Amino acid sequence: MDLEARVHSEHPEALRLWLRLLTCTQLVEKCVRSRLRERFGTTLPRFDLMAQLERAPHGLKMNELSSRMMVTGGNVTGITDQLVSEGLVDRTTVAGDRRACRIRLTAKGRRMFREMALQHEEWIVGAFSPLTDREVTTLHRLLGKVKDHAGAVRSAA
Amino acid sequence: MDLEARVHSEHPEALRLWLRLLTCTQLVEKCVRSRLRERFGTTLPRFDLMAQLERAPHGLKMNELSSRMMVTGGNVTGITDQLVSEGLVDRTTVAGDRRACRIRLTAKGRRMFREMALQHEEWIVGAFSPLTDREVTTLHRLLGKVKDHAGAVRSAA
Numbered sequence: 001m002d003l004e005a006r007v008h009s010e011h012p013e014a015l016r017l018w019l020r021l022l023t024c025t026q027l028v029e030k031c032v033r034s035r036l037r038e039r040f041g042t043t044l045p046r047f048d049l050m051a052q053l054e055r056a057p058h059g060l061k062m063n064e065l066s067s068r069m070m071v072t073g074g075n076v077t078g079i080t081d082q083l084v085s086e087g088l089v090d091r092t093t094v095a096g097d098r099r100a101c102r103i104r105l106t107a108k109g110r111r112m113f114r115e116m117a118l119q120h121e122e123w124i125v126g127a128f129s130p131l132t133d134r135e136v137t138t139l140h141r142l143l144g145k146v147k148d149h150a151g152a153v154r155s156a157a
Numbered sequence: 158m159d160l161e162a163r164v165h166s167e168h169p170e171a172l173r174l175w176l177r178l179l180t181c182t183q184l185v186e187k188c189v190r191s192r193l194r195e196r197f198g199t200t201l202p203r204f205d206l207m208a209q210l211e212r213a214p215h216g217l218k219m220n221e222l223s224s225r226m227m228v229t230g231g232n233v234t235g236i237t238d239q240l241v242s243e244g245l246v247d248r249t250t251v252a253g254d255r256r257a258c259r260i261r262l263t264a265k266g267r268r269m270f271r272e273m274a275l276q277h278e279e280w281i282v283g284a285f286s287p288l289t290d291r292e293v294t295t296l297h298r299l300l301g302k303v304k305d306h307a308g309a310v311r312s313a314a
Contacts, residue, residue, distance in 0.1 A: 012278065012281075012282055013290070013293050013294070013297070014278075014281050014282040014284070014285040014286075014293065015278055015281050015282070016297065017285055017293055017296060017297050017300075018185065018281045018284070018285070020297055020300045020301065020304060021178070021181065021182055021185075021300060022182060022186075022227070023304055024178065024300050024303050024304050024307065025178055025179060025182040026227075027304060027307035027308060028175065028178075028303075028307055029179075031307060031310060070179070070183075121169065121171075121172055124169075124171050124172050124175045125169055125171045125172070126310075127171070127175070127303065127306070127307055127310075128171040128174055128175070128303060129171075129306065130302045130303065130305070130306040131299060131302060131303065133170070135299050135302075136170050136171065136174055137170070138295065138299065139174060139296065139299045139300070140170070140173065140174050140177055142288060142292050142295065142296045143174075143177045143178060143181050143296070144177065145287045145288060145292075146181050146185075146284065146285060146287065146288065147177060147180055147181050147184060148287070149284070149286070149287040150181065150184035150185055150188060150284055151184060153188060153283075153284075
């Protein structure tokens with residue numbers, strides 16, 4: 001089902017652009033989800049959680065991890081339990097605070113994540129392959145204007 | 158939390174572009190969600206469901222409605238029940254098939270949706286207001302190339 005099919009011709013260009021942006025994002029995301037499943041038997045929330053940990057060599061507390069997750073809908077506690085049972089992640093206690101534990105990638109988890117991240121990068125490069133280098137730069141710049149504006153509107157709210 | 162903060166500088170331009178695309182989409186969507194809530198006390202899945210019905214004057218069966226929803230995570234049956242109880246939507250039986258019912262917007266629902274849709278359009282126009290007309294056209298065209306390519310990859314899979 002194509003979002004853009006919803007736009008009546010009388011709608012402003014901005015609405016057509018928004019639906020195209022949403023369609024593009026959803027198409028690329030669906031592609032990444034299905035490839036993660038086929039290739040690695042994993043899900044986008046699991047990949048996202050491991051990506052957050054990969055960037056935090058000293059580990060993250062559960063609340064930090066939850067707040068950094070970019071994919072909604074995943075159950076952070078449930079995913080963590082799974083990854084621990086698979087030996088990809090471990091829990092360490094924080095000195096001086098027995099109740100707070102930190103979650104870290106294990107060496108095995110780090111190897112597994114790097115392999116997935118390389119593939120993920122290839123998929124993304126493939127998704128944008130119809131664009132020339134110059135078009136990539138233009139798209140990045142124009143989306144930057146939209147992003148800065150939306151960020152400013154949110155901060156002001 | 159900014160997705161783009163996750164990108165290491167050694168990553169290819171395409172990955173930076175993808176995270177910017179995702180960030181933009183999420184920022185605009187968050188803005189729409191919070192304004193729908195503040196202004197109309199409603200949610201994006203409810204708005205989405207009403208938008209699908211608005212485009213189907215003869216109504217939709219539940220399975221058609223579910224497959225057309227663009228926002229994931231909403232409970233279509235639950236939302237429909239709510240909207241029926243608020244008089245915004247009704248159920249009619251299909252001639253010759255007593256089990257299948259169609260869902261339609263009521264006149265009240267149609268008025269309410271139109272009011273929300275006009276506001277929604279304004280928010281979207283606002284979100285893209287930092288772009289010139291020419292930049293909107295460029296962005297639309299470049300995203301079109303990405304969309305066509307992603308659509309072709311999906312069809313071939």
